[in-house]
Amino acid sequence: MNPRSTKKLASGITDPKDILQMLFEISEAITVTENSAALFSLIRKSLSRVFDTDHASIALCSKEKSKEPAFYFPQTEKETEFNTEEAFWLSREVIQKNAPRRFVGADILSILKRNKIKNIKDTSRVWLGSPLKIQKKVIGAVAVFSKRPGPEYTRDDLNRLYSISFHIALAIERKAADETLAEQRQILNQILETSPVGIALVQNRVFKWVNNEMVALFGYGSKQELENNSVRIIYCNEKEYQQAGRLIYNGLSSTGRADYEINLVRKDKTCFPSHIRLTSADQSDPMAWTIATISDNSQRIAAEKVKADKEKLQGVLEMAEAISHEIDQPLHQIVTYLTCQQTKALSFEEIKNLKRQALKIGKITKRLTNITRYKTRESAGDIRMIDIWKSSS
Numbered sequence: 001m002n003p004r005s006t007k008k009l010a011s012g013i014t015d016p017k018d019i020l021q022m023l024f025e026i027s028e029a030i031t032v033t034e035n036s037a038a039l040f041s042l043i044r045k046s047l048s049r050v051f052d053t054d055h056a057s058i059a060l061c062s063k064e065k066s067k068e069p070a071f072y073f074p075q076t077e078k079e080t081e082f083n084t085e086e087a088f089w090l091s092r093e094v095i096q097k098n099a100p101r102r103f104v105g106a107d108i109l110s111i112l113k114r115n116k117i118k119n120i121k122d123t124s125r126v127w128l129g130s131p132l133k134i135q136k137k138v139i140g141a142v143a144v145f146s147k148r149p150g151p152e153y154t155r156d157d158l159n160r161l162y163s164i165s166f167h168i169a170l171a172i173e174r175k176a177a178d179e180t181l182a183e184q185r186q187i188l189n190q191i192l193e194t195s196p197v198g199i200a201l202v203q204n205r206v207f208k209w210v211n212n213e214m215v216a217l218f219g220y221g222s223k224q225e226l227e228n229n230s231v232r233i234i235y236c237n238e239k240e241y242q243q244a245g246r247l248i249y250n251g252l253s254s255t256g257r258a259d260y261e262i263n264l265v266r267k268d269k270t271c272f273p274s275h276i277r278l279t280s281a282d283q284s285d286p287m288a289w290t291i292a293t294i295s296d297n298s299q300r301i302a303a304e305k306v307k308a309d310k311e312k313l314q315g316v317l318e319m320a321e322a323i324s325h326e327i328d329q330p331l332h333q334i335v336t337y338l339t340c341q342q343t344k345a346l347s348f349e350e351i352k353n354l355k356r357q358a359l360k361i362g363k364i365t366k367r368l369t370n371i372t373r374y375k376t377r378e379s380a381g382d383i384r385m386i387d388i389w390k391s392s393s
């Protein structure tokens with residue numbers, strides 16, 4: 001196509017600046033339109049200003065079948081003014097041939113009959129179509145067509161449509177990429193917002209974004225109270241703020257990660273134990289942008305304390321059982337000798353044995369003060385108890 005051609009278009013436009021203006025509108029529409037449907041609507045309107053046509057359509061290939069049109073966006077919503085069978089089969093011809101095509105009434109009827117379309121009615125008088133291509137990949141087809149007498153659509157018109165189609169394809173591809181990115185961001189945002197831990201994006205120790213869990217964790221009413229504020233507000237005092245800064249910098253600059261536990265402060269000035277984990281993508285400037293996750297360790301620490309208390313209590317119970325077991329024998333003998341003393345005088349050997357049992361009790365109590373480790377032994381009924389002798393050796 002010669003962009004400076006002075007041949008009159010079917011629409012009556014002769015100035016190439018009008019076509020350039022249309023291309024500018026399409027490029028600008030990528031950012032100003034809300035979605036692909038709005039972009040398609042603007043493209044169709046732009047085409048109707050350049051070409052003398054009542055209708056314009058865009059067909060996109062399905063992802064499953066790359067050579068098949070998937071859906072259409074007719075210029076009008078009135079079904080009587082848009083023949084979907086015609087649009088499908090003619091667009092399919094353009095996509096499969098990978099070339100711009102011009103069809104008149106007889107051509108259109110022939111294609112529809114060849115594809116066994118029975119109810120052939122209300123077809124276009126003339127139809128121009130061009131493939132939509134990104135580099136060498138065909139993503140669909142764009143067409144202008146008319147049912148009324150008048151437009152004939154010359155070879156120059158077909159060339160112009162083919163030239164314009166590259167800009168349209170690029171706009172559609174970019175818009176689809178923007179929508180995909182927006183959808184991925186929305187999914188990511190939902191994931192971050194439903195996380196049970198506080199998550200924040202931090203730039204040079206300033207909160208730039210936080211999730212709702214972070215807001216709730218620190219007892220604030222909204223994200224705005226944290227975002228764009230220094231992370232200093234979550235530390236209990238200046239000393240811990242400075243200490244954390246050194247830990248974070250050293251960890252991020254060496255490994256790209258920082259992981260530590262520290263007390264943090266809520267909005268109501270109450271401190272709580274927390275676990276902080278940070279990651280940075282740039283170790284040369286680790287504090288520039290970091291992702292931080294913060295969790296409340298209060299329940300974990302409380303659970304660990306309960307477990308430790310239970311273990312201490314279990315130790316006390318085992319110790320009491322061991323003491324009872326060890327002292328029971330010498331006490332039993334002492335009681336026996338004293339009982340015998342009531343009926344007869346004890347012999348010298350019996351008195352010596354009584355003294356040994358008393359001294360044994362003294363050794364047991366002395367051992368208790370020297371216990372340095374935890375050793376158990378089996379007792380009756382598959383029960384284990386503390387071995388006082390091995391634990392104090």
